Amino acid sequence: MTFPAPVISEVSRPYWEGLADGLLKYQHCGSCDERWLPARSACPVCLTPDPVWLTASGTGHVVSWVVYHHAYTEYLKDKVPYDVTIVELDEGPRLLTNIVNSHAGADLLVGSKVGLAIEIEEGVALARFRLLQERDES
Amino acid sequence: MRGKAVIAGVGHTTYGKHPGRDRIDLIVEAVRNAVADAGIEKAMIDGVLVKMANSEPSILYGQKVAEALGIRPKVGGSLDQGGAANIALISYAAMAIDAGLMEMAIVCYGDTPRTGSRAVFHRPRGDDAAYGWYSTAAGYAMIHQAYKQEFNPPDEHFGAIAVQCRQNALDNPSAHLRVPLEMDEYLAGKYLVEPMRRDDCCLVSDGGAAVIVTSAKRARELGIDKAVPVLGFGQGQESWDVHLRPKLTRTMAETSAQIAFQMAGLGPDDIDIAQLYDCFTVTVLQTMEDYGLAPRGLAGAFALTEGISPDGKLPLNTSGGLLSESGTPGLQLVIEGVRQMRGDARLQISNADTCIVSNQGGSMHTHATMILGTAA
Numbered sequence: 001m002t003f004p005a006p007v008i009s010e011v012s013r014p015y016w017e018g019l020a021d022g023l024l025k026y027q028h029c030g031s032c033d034e035r036w037l038p039a040r041s042a043c044p045v046c047l048t049p050d051p052v053w054l055t056a057s058g059t060g061h062v063v064s065w066v067v068y069h070h071a072y073t074e075y076l077k078d079k080v081p082y083d084v085t086i087v088e089l090d091e092g093p094r095l096l097t098n099i100v101n102s103h104a105g106a107d108l109l110v111g112s113k114v115g116l117a118i119e120i121e122e123g124v125a126l127a128r129f130r131l132l133q134e135r136d137e138s
Numbered sequence: 139m140r141g142k143a144v145i146a147g148v149g150h151t152t153y154g155k156h157p158g159r160d161r162i163d164l165i166v167e168a169v170r171n172a173v174a175d176a177g178i179e180k181a182m183i184d185g186v187l188v189k190m191a192n193s194e195p196s197i198l199y200g201q202k203v204a205e206a207l208g209i210r211p212k213v214g215g216s217l218d219q220g221g222a223a224n225i226a227l228i229s230y231a232a233m234a235i236d237a238g239l240m241e242m243a244i245v246c247y248g249d250t251p252r253t254g255s256r257a258v259f260h261r262p263r264g265d266d267a268a269y270g271w272y273s274t275a276a277g278y279a280m281i282h283q284a285y286k287q288e289f290n291p292p293d294e295h296f297g298a299i300a301v302q303c304r305q306n307a308l309d310n311p312s313a314h315l316r317v318p319l320e321m322d323e324y325l326a327g328k329y330l331v332e333p334m335r336r337d338d339c340c341l342v343s344d345g346g347a348a349v350i351v352t353s354a355k356r357a358r359e360l361g362i363d364k365a366v367p368v369l370g371f372g373q374g375q376e377s378w379d380v381h382l383r384p385k386l387t388r389t390m391a392e393t394s395a396q397i398a399f400q401m402a403g404l405g406p407d408d409i410d411i412a413q414l415y416d417c418f419t420v421t422v423l424q425t426m427e428d429y430g431l432a433p434r435g436l437a438g439a440f441a442l443t444e445g446i447s448p449d450g451k452l453p454l455n456t457s458g459g460l461l462s463e464s465g466t467p468g469l470q471l472v473i474e475g476v477r478q479m480r481g482d483a484r485l486q487i488s489n490a491d492t493c494i495v496s497n498q499g500g501s502m503h504t505h506a507t508m509i510l511g512t513a514a
Contacts, residue, residue, distance in 0.1 A: 072272035
């Protein structure tokens, strides 16, 4: 099994092109001020179409996380153990991501501050994050 | 609707492996057993409601099942709500019977993910698969982690559920897994998706199950004296995916139960037995708390101190649940609840007048609750 590249649609294209340009973008409703990810064609609160793309500051915090010890597909066998973490951006939207310096989740806490650390994998720019304050090892 | 509908008969196959058998073949066997259990004629059934097969969703599936059963139903079809669908279908059957659309319905399920394909449980989850987001288990592991972080329970709180469900399945001849499980073995288990261990996860089983729903009036006319009344039912759904939920440790299971309790005119303190959807151990703790059967964060403590064994304060999953009887999605819990209320369960609880049953699906997205009572 190969890398599961995202299926880029017309709705989500600005998100992935933004990451390729080093920017994390999210959607904003000009009508009700809702902000969200992942990309949708309309606001999930007031259903107004044509949301605006805004650029996130790139900082946020950890909500929850898991650590895979089992590889569900071939290409993940070299990655286990690895974390998948929920990050809530300071602007409000949430996304699933990996924390690049979490030592497979061992250093994570609810509320840990994180910052954007885009990585290119198989030619795709991914919105990974970095713990801003690593836990004191001493 | 309290008591207007009854479950007049139940049937199932053995659970585990059925190599070479078709999922609809398993449903036919389950229905044959349910018809015999109710003591009715198949020709009396004029409704065929089937939960979509997890491992192979398909269009007009309900009609394929009805054809195999040789029934031309007045009401039929299949429903997809993930694991909540079976109780949802029983409640829809109850209402359609009450409205006069039909008189007697079969609600059924069959699937063969054990000997067929379990790919659905391991699937990549949309674009997030690029971050390694795979499998059904991981969504529940995310909830398990959030529960741990909020309430700081010892791992034994999760283990108590796994150990009791296994204990209840040991002498169940239909059960998929009858190997004893002790707490130290649970705690020594390897992580699958941390913080979830292997024994936090339900089985993947082949099997079929069916129940017959009719009105209390019709059951009386037919002389089905062991028919079990449905006292209440309710539903509730999270729409947000796990990572988008404002709070991962609260779900619409709470709403689902409140509606069922209101219909039944009962509250959590009135419940004698619980058959709770145990696809993962955290699901049971979360459901107990959403249902008001235990205080927030303390369902595991309740299990360890008040007791969830057949002798405990709240006997739980008395035939082994999804964790040990069968990984099939939910009808086995309904069937065990019916047997407990009839008084012919294998591990029969004495002096029990009510049993609450939960079904849920997705990653705690969909919830359906049913409260059963004893025959009047």
